[in-house]
Amino acid sequence: MDLITGFMPPAGDGGQGGSPVMLIVMMVGMFAIMYFLIIRPQQKRQKEHKAMLEAIKKSDKVVTSSGIHGTVVDLDGTTMTLQIAENVKVKFDKAAIVSKQQ
Numbered sequence: 001m002d003l004i005t006g007f008m009p010p011a012g013d014g015g016q017g018g019s020p021v022m023l024i025v026m027m028v029g030m031f032a033i034m035y036f037l038i039i040r041p042q043q044k045r046q047k048e049h050k051a052m053l054e055a056i057k058k059s060d061k062v063v064t065s066s067g068i069h070g071t072v073v074d075l076d077g078t079t080m081t082l083q084i085a086e087n088v089k090v091k092f093d094k095a096a097i098v099s100k101q102q
Helices: 020-055
Strands: 061-064 069-076 079-085 088-093 097-100
Touching (some): 020 097
Antiparallel strands (some): 061 069
């Protein structure tokens, strides 16, 4: 209802109904935005982390997901042994390594 004239437009008029094509275009647009803002950066981080894990070698200093800092003393397939203190060696899964220290 128009507040100035008191006129109410006929029912069904007003252009409120969108076309199905426009709905599909909007859905595709939303998916594209989600892909470029969420999915693609996550895939990039996963590739970088995998490359970092494969590049680890003996005597590298690393940090585990639990926050333990250590030096790699042995690599064995999917596990590695870290020396976290003098005469203290702990075996970790490679997936537990978060970062490599300089």
